[in-house]
Amino acid sequence: MAQITPGRLSCISEIRFAVTMPDKNPQFLVVNPGMSVEQMVENLSQSWGLKDPSSYALVDTETSFYITENNRNKLRNGIVLTLSESPRKAVHRLIGRMNSKEEQENREALKQLAMSALDFTFVEFFIEEHGVQLLLRFLESGNLPGAVLAHSLTAILEIMEHGLVPWGTLSPEFVSQVTEYAKKSKGPSDATVTQKALALLELVVLNSQTLYTIVANNILFDDLIPHLSRGSEIQQCSIALMNALYLRAPPERKKRFEDSLVSKDVRTAILEKVIRLQPSGGEMLHQIYVFQQLTFNLLDKKLNMPIDVNTQQFELQQDIYELIRIAFGNDMDAKSNKYFKKLGFQDCESPINDFMVTPPGILALNCMYYFATEHTGNYTRIVLENSCRGDAHECPFGRTGIALTNLLCSILHVGEMPDDSTQTYHPMFFVCDKPFEEFFCVCIQLLNKSWRDMRATVDDLDKVLSVVKEQIEYALKDKPSTFETFRTKLTALNYSEIQRRRQQERSNKEEMDSQSAPVVELRNKIRPEIIELIKQQRLKYLMQGTAAPGTTRTSVQFFCRLSPNQKYVQYVTVPEDKPITDNEDWQTIEIREITSIGSGTERKVKKRIGFSIQGDASTSPVDIYVPHIHALDMWKDGLNALRGLEMTSEQTKSDLKTLLGMEMKLRLLDTANIKIPSECPPIPPPPSNYDFYYE
Structure with a gap:
């Protein structure tokens, strides 16, 4: 075939391809864009002596998809097509086999449907002939053996993904039945049934609020935990269904799924059966990221919830008094203003006012209380070390704890909806029941150390926080698996290292963005x-x-x-x-x-x-x-x-x-070691005349 030059590519008017048919000699077609697919079929039928062209259609041999006017752009030079029975005829034949009284015929038909349902054109005719209702009757019967059930679920999943069938077509009884399939985890033979059932339920949850209620009533996170020990596709579908159930949960159901998200059993299963096996595949990583982001977002309520003075004030005051007792001993007057000042609160008359501002609100006090009660030695050391200093370099625990909580929520994007393309998650947040609080405990010690290294004062708080933010973000880039590993990485990222990195960045920037006027020009x-x-x-x-x-x-x-x-x-x-x-x-x-x-x-x-x-x-x-x-x-x-x-x-x-x-x-190589003036030198005045003499 002659090669067409690129310059004339837009003038191509013919497509050349081969067409085959069983028991017929292959045909080589040359068609132009004006010829319809129907005309192609008629020409082939006439050439092969076929009586009824409407009973035939062109099929892509490679994909088994029908060629129509809507997808004829798939036709290209050199492609091989097959003249096969039309989609309407294929649907009639398939539905006839599905209606057969022979059980084996039914099974073979459902197996064929699972493959044919990939084709949009076939599905259109299948829907037109009420095939979906027939398929659903087979599924609702509950009499299908494992392999046939897998094919049937595959077929209905593929059909629904085409977006041609309203989700209301699925009956509540059928969805309830699928939830039972999704909860079973007998063995490898049921893997396809389980995976397709989970995938179908995820789509149901995301697309139908009415059917969501049925799924939510029948599926608990505990039902999905056993699936996290199975193959990667089932693991992915299980986590995706967990995410979908929470994301689409109405307000009255949110609390139940919030408890499930932070359940130790669920967290441990994901950590042990999925994360520690180093999952691969973009969709799996994305679903783990979404799950983690949803758990982070549970903090948003405390982060932005104003303190109710009437119902919460007494309890929160007791927590503040406990902070003082742990740091300074039981013999101290926990209500004394001087201890509020030593602890680093701004409002020493009523320190609860420090937590009135949202964010971070009550979340900051919860983190500080956790640090004091769970890491008492480190808490006492930090508070006493700074409260007993006589210079201006003391690090106020209360004020810095509140500011740090805000910073950590910003780093973890607390309150933000999961991004559709992100795949990055942090394994260390799966290793304990209170991951954010542990994160705070490590970072408050980092802040105190950086404060000391910088010899900072209260006026330098923003500068210290900017250094701490860089330290944390650098350490998180390596995705540490435990908080101990995270702590080790932070040790290497001390203030001197941050200064070195900043200096390097500054030097590079100064080279690129010199402010002298001649260089700018x-x-x-x-x-x-x-x-x-x-x-x-x-x-x-x-x-x-x-x-x-x-x-x-x-x-x-x-x-x-x-x-x-x-x-x-x-x-x-x-x-x-x-x-x-x-x-x-x-x-x-x-x-x-x-x-x-x-x-x-x-x-x-x-x-x-x-x-x-x-x-x-x-x-x-x-x-x-x-x-x-x-x-x-x-x-x-x-x-x-x-x-x-x-x-x-x-x-x-x-x-x-x-x-x-x-x-x-x-x-600028020739200007090395030459000081460039900050301003361009003045242009000298023109000469009095231009009568120059050349010898």
Whole structure:
């Protein structure tokens, strides 16, 4: 086949592919975009002498999906299709087998349905012929053996994921039955049934508030704990269902699930059976992160709850008095103002007022009380060490404890909803029943040490907190598995180390961002050249093209590129292992017709990264998928540059910073050891005449 040059790619008008059929000689088709799929089938039927073309349809041999007008963009040069029975006919035949009185026929039909339900076109006809109701009757009968039940649950799960069937179609009786399947954990033979039941219940919980009640009434977190000892897919589905049950819980059910989230049995099972086995897979890591974030968010109530003076004042005052008794002894007058001052409270007349401000409110007092009662030796040492100092460098425990609680909640994003793409979690928070309080206990000792190393005063509190924040964040990056490991990492990140890192960062910044006017002027002069260089690199990247995985159910890839004349975005879907050629069935978007570009992460069952291109108002946006965030930045920058807009991605900022810094260093090499004036030297006045003499 002749190769088509890239410059003429937009003029491709024909697609060439093969079509096979059992007991027939293969056909080689050459079709143009104006030929409908129905016409293709009619031509093939005539060629093969088939009487009723409406009984046949084209099927992608690789995926077994029907080819329709809606997905004909899958047609590409070199593809092999099969002329098979039409989806309506296939559905009729399958439903007939499902209605058969032969039990074996029923089982084979359900097995076939589990595979066919992946195809959107097949499912449309299956729904039209009331196949869903028939499938549900099989499931509700409760007479299906393990393997057939697994196929049936797979089929209904796939059908519901297409989004064509209202969730109200599922009866409460059926959902109750699925909850029973989800709770069983007999052995490997039931693994598929359990996994599909859990996945289906998660979707039910997320999509139907009415059916949520049934699931919540029948499924306890304790029912899911045994599943955490099974395969990774069941573990993932179990944690995902826990998360969904809590996220969709109405106010009257929140308390029950809050208790379940912090249950020792659940926490220990996740730690021992999942985390310590070093789970892999983005979705599993994400579900663990979500679970942990939900447990952090349980602190939000105390963090932002104002103290009720009428009901809580006495109890909280007793906690404050206990702090004084533990630090200074039982013989002391715990209500004396001088001890409130020694403990570091700002309001020595009524220290409870220090906790009236939210955040952190009552949470700070709870953490301080936990530290005093559970780590009494360290608490007493810190309080006495600072209360007995006679200089201005004492570290007030009360004030710093309140400020630290606020800081820790900020670091852990307490009160924020889980992010859809984050996969980072901290294993050490699963090792004990009071993880945040233990976190506070380690960090208050760190704060006291850093305060001492910095020789800080009360006026330096914000500076100390900024150092402590860096120390904590640096230590958390390594994901310590225990609080002892976390403490060890903090020991290495002392104030001197933070100073060294800051100095290094400052030196780098000073090199890049010199404030002298001549250097600034030179940088401003070079900047457009560097931006143009970045622009050309982006355009070359776009012309090379990027390939992103297709749907999770097909082994295809989405390939897109910028045309060599830089006037069109070209895209096509091809098999993963097939080299991209210029003869593909390219779809095009003209650059000058683009009105806006949106980006984001599409995440239903699996995550895909891409952006949408909007043409004029009369056309629908086109989704372009890319393999990773870096490619997303490159595409957005390149398209913005072609449209005459600014390149604003983080990648551009990073490239600009690096290239501009390197170019500045090269141009300033000759000025080494020469003091650059802070202002440009004045331009001398012009000469009185221009009659210069050259010998």
